[in-house]
Every structure is written in C-alpha cells, then in structure tokens.
Amino acid sequence: MPKLLFSKIRFYEIKDIMQNVKRPKRIDIVLNRYKRKKDIECIMVNKTNNETCPARFSWQTDHKLHPTLEKLLLDKIYLAAFHSFLQSEFSEENIEFWLACEDYRATTSPDELCCKAKEIYEEFIQPAACREINVDHHIREKIKKSLEKPSLSCFNEAQKHVYLLMERDSCPRFLHSDAYLSVKHKSRTLWYI
The missing domain is CATH 1.20.5 (Single alpha-helices involved in coiled-coils or other helix-helix interfaces)
Structure with a gap:
C-alpha cells in the first residue's frame, strides 16, 4: 500500500x-x-x-x-467657558436666558417680579426680540398670558426647554471642544500647585 x-x-x-x-x-x-x-x-x-x-x-x-450640564452650570469656571463657547457658536442667548430665569426665581419682591418678567419676555421670548430663544408658540402664549400676574414659575416650561436644548446639543459639543479641554487641563494643574 x-x-x-x-x-x-x-x-x-x-x-x-x-x-x-x-x-x-x-x-x-x-x-x-x-x-x-x-x-x-x-x-x-x-x-x-x-x-x-x-x-x-x-x-x-x-x-x-465628563460632567453633566447641571455640574457645568454650578461651577463658575466651567460656566464661563461654556458661555464663551456658546458665544463662539452664536447661541449665547440660551445660557443667558437660563441664567436670567434663575435670577428671576431668586426674586422675592412682587414688584421686582413684574419688572423682571417683562424684561425677560421682551429680551428673550417676544417675537423678533434682540436675543430671541427657540421655544414653541404655545410656550410663548402661556408666558404672555402669565405676565398679567407673574409667578415664580411662569418661565419654568421655557427654561426647561432651553435646558434640554443645551443638554442635547450644545453641551456634548462643548465637552469635545478645545475650550473645555483647556479649562479641564488648567483645573488639574491648579490642583497640583
């Protein structure tokens, strides 16, 4: 074989x-x-x-x-970097509206509430405002009706909407930007000094 x-x-x-x-x-x-x-x-x-x-x-x-948007807004250094990042993207009205609403909620005097509510409406919400934010027509109408007798919660829905826009759109881009990385690097080096 x-x-x-x-x-x-x-x-x-x-x-x-x-x-x-x-x-x-x-x-x-x-x-x-x-x-x-x-x-x-x-x-x-x-x-x-x-x-x-x-x-x-x-x-x-x-x-x-990576910090959340909530943590970014609480830290003054990151808030300033995020604000300048939004300015570079021509969408700083979102963070300024959010900050104006936070300041509005801290108001205690009823007279000041009325004045601040009108200022916020004219600056951010009124159609063709100088720094108009992107909110739904229904939200605008609710806010316009609530200006007759403003409460601390009259801007809550618009503020939540703007917050979600920043959280989903602007914040992820910011976390990958050079502005965030430089602030993050500076905060690490300051910790060692």
Whole structure:
C-alpha cells in the first residue's frame, strides 16, 4: 500500500484532481479577509456588551469623567467657558436666558417680579426680540398670558426647554471642544500647585 501512495500513477491522479479544483482568485481572498474581519468585529461587540468585559468598564468610567450640564452650570469656571463657547457658536442667548430665569426665581419682591418678567419676555421670548430663544408658540402664549400676574414659575416650561436644548446639543459639543479641554487641563494643574 505505501508503494501506491508514492507511485507516479497516484501522483498524476492527484495532480489531475487538483486542476479541477477551483482556486480562489485574489479578490476572493480579500473578500474573505473582510468577512472574517467583520466576524471578529461582531464578536468584539458581543464581548463589550458583557457586564464583565474590561472595555465596557473603561468606557463607563470615561463617560463618567465628563460632567453633566447641571455640574457645568454650578461651577463658575466651567460656566464661563461654556458661555464663551456658546458665544463662539452664536447661541449665547440660551445660557443667558437660563441664567436670567434663575435670577428671576431668586426674586422675592412682587414688584421686582413684574419688572423682571417683562424684561425677560421682551429680551428673550417676544417675537423678533434682540436675543430671541427657540421655544414653541404655545410656550410663548402661556408666558404672555402669565405676565398679567407673574409667578415664580411662569418661565419654568421655557427654561426647561432651553435646558434640554443645551443638554442635547450644545453641551456634548462643548465637552469635545478645545475650550473645555483647556479649562479641564488648567483645573488639574491648579490642583497640583
């Protein structure tokens, strides 16, 4: 039997069989590599979705390192940087309206409430105002009606709307901007001094 394996007849039979086998072309090899790469990426995605995977843990900790909009608004340094960032994007009226509403809520005198409410309405909410904010028509009408007898909560709905706009749109861009990174770097270096 071993002689049959290495005989010339057997060798030529194998050679003839090999000619009938379809050999992959170069493009097939490349496509197979691409397919295998996609399979590996799918496996990696499945691994990152597991609770125990270190990649998921590092992403969560990295995500928690960025402050929320609420924390940015409470810190004076970050608030100033965020304000200047919004000025560079020509949307500073949002943060100024939010700050005006916070100041309005801190007002205790009824006379001052009326004056401040009218000022806020004329500056930010009235159609064609100098720093008009982007709020719904229904919110504008509610505020206009509440100006007859303003309460501390008359701007709450508009303030919440503007806050959500900043949280979803402006804040993520700010967290990836050079302004935020420089303030973050300065705060770290000041901590060491």
